[in-house]
Amino acid sequence: MRTFIALEIPHAVKQQLQALQDRLKELPSLREQPTLLRWTNTQNLHLTLRFLGETDKAQRQQLQSGLTAIAAKHDPFSLSPSGLGCFRSWSNLRVLWVGIEGDSEALKELQADVETLARQVGFSPEPNRFSPHITLARTARNAAPPARRLASEQLRRAAEESESQIWTDWRVSELHFIRSVLGPGGAQYFNLATCAMSNDA
Numbered sequence: 001m002r003t004f005i006a007l008e009i010p011h012a013v014k015q016q017l018q019a020l021q022d023r024l025k026e027l028p029s030l031r032e033q034p035t036l037l038r039w040t041n042t043q044n045l046h047l048t049l050r051f052l053g054e055t056d057k058a059q060r061q062q063l064q065s066g067l068t069a070i071a072a073k074h075d076p077f078s079l080s081p082s083g084l085g086c087f088r089s090w091s092n093l094r095v096l097w098v099g100i101e102g103d104s105e106a107l108k109e110l111q112a113d114v115e116t117l118a119r120q121v122g123f124s125p126e127p128n129r130f131s132p133h134i135t136l137a138r139t140a141r142n143a144a145p146p147a148r149r150l151a152s153e154q155l156r157r158a159a160e161e162s163e164s165q166i167w168t169d170w171r172v173s174e175l176h177f178i179r180s181v182l183g184p185g186g187a188q189y190f191n192l193a194t195c196a197m198s199n200d201a
Contacts, residue, residue: 002180003055003192005067005114007047009134010170013081017098018042020084020165021136024096024158029151036151037096037137044189045134046178047079047100049114052123059121064177064193066117070110071175071195077106080169081134084159086152093152097133102169107132114175173197 009017021039030036055063079102087095100107111130119125139148177193 001055001060002053002182003060003063004051004178004180005049005063005118006176006178007049007079007172008174008176009045009047010168012168013170014042014045016168017045017081017134017136020098020162024136024155027151027154027158029147029154033147033151035140036143036147038140038186039137040135041186044187045136046176046189047132047134049111049130049175050118050126052118060177060192062121063117064195066121067114067175067177067193067195070113070117071197074106074110074113074197076171076173076197077103078169078171079103079107081167084136084155084162085133086155086159090152090156090159091149093148093155094139095135096137096155097135100132100134104132107172110175 021042024030025034025039052063079100082099082101085097085099086093087097108130111132115126115130174197175195176191177195179190179192181188181190
């Protein structure tokens with residue numbers, strides 16, 4: 001069973017992210033080639049703390065118990081989306097995302113505890129430094145380089161123009177252990193456990 005650990009994003013923030021996706025889809029290059037990017041379904045948007053992959057029953061039980069303990073020792077905190085960005089680069093775009101700001105130290109500490117738990121349960125260390133983000137879209141695997149470069153340049157300019165956007169912040173008060181089921185229409189997510197943080201009033 002494929003699983004990951006994440007923070008859910010409230011409906012009001014998802015609406016803002018959907019509006020951003022809709023605006024970006026109207027860029028000339030993306031209107032001409034709407035399949036150039038594979039857009040994340042708004043209902044699937046979340047903030048991943050640790051992707052785990054295939055997880056057996058014993059590991060799932062250990063993870064659920066460990067996540068309950070982790071959540072109990074952390075107080076709720078606030079986050080909000082920030083600017084538009086990408087992996088790898090604007091000239092070689094692979095993933096389009098929105099960044100995260102707010103109580104970054106609390107988020108970093110929470111993610112570090114989740115990473116420690118993943119290693120204790122038997123997963124290899126995450127090779128990349130934690131970079132909190134919400135994935136809006138991915139470049140299609142068969143995207144032609146010229147078309148990708150044109151779209152990347154237009155998205156880079158859109159990112160600069162969106163820096164002044166005012167975002168809704170949200171209160172993080174739960175950890176979620178989620179199952180991911182891959183299918184022809186994209187991934188479907190099913191919540192396996194919700195772990196409330198301490199002092200969640």
